[in-house]
Amino acid sequence: MDELGQTAEGTVRPICFVGDPVLHRPCETVTAFDDELATLVQDMFASMYAARGVGLAANQIGVALRVFVYDCPDETEEHQVGVVVNPTLQLPGIGDRRLEDYEEGCLSVPGQRASLPRPDHAVIHGFDVTGAPITVEGTGLLARCFQHETDHLEGTLYIDRLPAKRRKALLAAYEEELRSDTPA
Template identity: 45%
Template sequence: MTVMPVRLFGDPVLTTPAREVTDFDAELRNLVRDLDATLRDQQGSGLAAPQIGVGLRVFAFHDPQVSGHLVNPVLEFPDEAEQDGPEGCLSMPGLYFDTIRRLNVVAKGFTLHGDPVQIVGTGHLARCLQHETDHLDGVLFIDRMDTARRKAAMRAIRDAAWNRPAPPRIKFSPHPAPGRRP
């Protein structure tokens, strides 16, 4: 179980659809453990495999009522009810924006052992399940916003300290350059 670095906005893995899991093996079990360890370390609600650079359809989640993981999730919506409220993402640290999501969801998928599982979520849990499944489809939550909210979000992302390039590192050779005297 390893805490992995979380990929930040702009990394192409975050907008690339993830591949379906076909092997329920030790590698998958290690991935789920790494997702869980990283999510706990980051104190988030959910973390998808692409956010740690792995292009597979797996995510871990922690909610006050239930915690776990889903492999190859598929969402169903039992009604049309919606919620509008703040949403954040570990790939955009410290930023929260109001986002419209469905209020109720049924997530079906598999455990890390390949056993079928179903999670019924409402409110925060429903938001989390939708957010993480979007990650597996290469969709970011800012893609769900209307134009005005998305513009405001993009301004905040551009201004975020984590989105600034590191200053270039300049190394000086300890060897004299040809034609120059020390």
């Protein structure tokens, strides 16, 4: 990465944090599968890797479009890498659903983690960067990543799924950490 935040495959963009309006409203459907979208996806990968994340939604870098990228292991620990444009999430039916309670974090709420049950299997339907239809099955952490990133595109952060008391405590800890990191 050079001094301008550029990598060979994209520009690192700043991550938006909880409270930024772009994170709290549903994103727009992508209608143009063009060079601008390809550049956005490259920038998203560069930004995700720079922040040491396993997934990143476009609104996390201030772009309110229905796109997310991921580089995340599945239940066999094999890394899966991809992009999904205009995703639709499919979860197992209630009777077939197995919840996995795992501590979750988010690049948009840095320094905070909370236990959150989610289904251990998910299928994502959407399009690749060229507009070709794709379907990807996720298990383990990859299934969680698909759910987490799709939530982002709906304007929902993982903390919005926490019980009110736990969410309030987590946000208070986040605010306290911000104050302690700010020079007086």
